Amino acid sequence: MKRGGLVWSWFWMILGILYFFLPLLATFLFSLRAIKGVLSFKAYQNLFVTTDFVTNFSYSLVWAIFTIVVGILIFVPTAYWVRLRVPQFRTAVEFVTLLPFVIPGIVFVFGLVRTFSHPPFLIVNSPALLIAAYTVLSMPYMYRSIDTGLRAIDVQTLTEAAQSLGAGWETILFRIILPNIRVAILNGAFLSFAIVMGEYILAQYLAKPAFAPYMAYLIQQKAYEPAALAVISFALTWGCLGIIQLVGRGSQQAQIAGGH
């Protein structure tokens, strides 16, 4: 590589690093300034003593856990069955799993509210709708992770071996397939977790308590506490993707459309 090229490489890289870190650094510094004149973790303390933060955060945690469980329950059997028995449905299933990319979050929630706020489906106030919507939002990531995991194991042979030893479908799914693709499932689960924890639109418009709407509300009310929340939120995203890196050894996925 020529000298000039190397200089430019460093130039772009440093610019990228600045773009990436400056907002985070600013937010972190700002979050430490809750007491005038000294750096302190007062803003974080303030957060944890208010019940609002704990409540909203726990709600988001609950939504995330349900989303992951529902996602696993629907997508693992489907992906497994498509691989094993009905490969002719592969295109259709994959098409459906990619639909959330085409429908912007705000349009999606628009449709949900209009559809489910009058009979025969009056469930707009039910937490079940929020969880179903989150499951849809995480579907592209969850399904793709699971499908990638299934591709790496020999579904056919494992199933036949299990069947010839007398295993039923539950045993095959939960004691053979599931443990064999646990890394892929973890991958999808942490990505779903990051999406749900940061998601604003669905929780806001379906009027459910959650982390991101609470943060949007706090920005209007306080100065330093939202900064602390932003730092926590970033740490969460970082943590989730860090774990994916660790368990998945470097496979990268990026989120589009949904959460922005």
Add this chain to the structure above:
Amino acid sequence: MATFDVVKRDAPKARPALSKFSWAWLGVLPFFLFAFMFLIYPSSTIALGSFQDTKTHTFTFQNFAHLLQSPSLIASYWISIKISLITSIGGGIFGFLLAYSAIRGGLPRFMRSSLMTFCGVASNFAGVPLAFAFITLLSPSGVLTGWLKAMGYNPYFHGFQLYNFWGLSIVYMYFQFPLMVLVIAPAIDGLRKEWLEAAENLGASSFQYWRYVAFPILLPAILGTMILLFGNSFGAFATAQALTGGAINLVTIVIGSQLRGDVLGDAGLGYALASGMVVVMVIAITGYTLLQRQTERWLR
């Protein structure tokens, strides 16, 4: 053809067609029911609603006609398209340069994997916390504004604004260029070293190599990913809402306020607005998919 097939067939099997019918498709039924109930049906409500008269529920093109007659709604589409174009082209170019620097620029190897990790995080870090991070950085009382002021340069005296179109573009770039890096990296990896060597052996200059070899190969991938970035920012809502408090006239923001209370005063118009967004997204994602397929032919 059919009769010919019959003639060619072997002797009939011991157990004829009866057992041929398979119930296996039932296994994917729960998935399709779920997707229909919570994704396809609600989305089709929007499509149907946009072709329906609000009062009489009869078929009509009136909603789209109203949409085209409303200067403020046309403006909102235009602003959304403009910000998506600017951030997809800007983010695309910057992301490409960054990815190329890290992969082929002669930087230490660890830079590449760290860049990928950072980009994975940054492309996922959006919405409310991202907006707030930029508020603390660049608002009139922000940290960077403070540093710049201390150096004798106040950006706000030179026409800079965080809460307008350009400010929002800067914020969008934060999730745009990392996505470019992630999606374009495999294409850059696929650029074989032999091609550069062959070009150099034949006496090509660095410009000629780029003009006649690398650029034509990478072009579909670059264009395709930029289209993906376009869709990525076109559908964005939370970041703009949190940054400007809804003061910027993006399509997503208008749909958001229409949902909160019928600000357009016409439910059908809201449906038409939302359907229009989906149409733009479908075009974007289709374009991306087609160009991506073109790329895969080269990079195998």
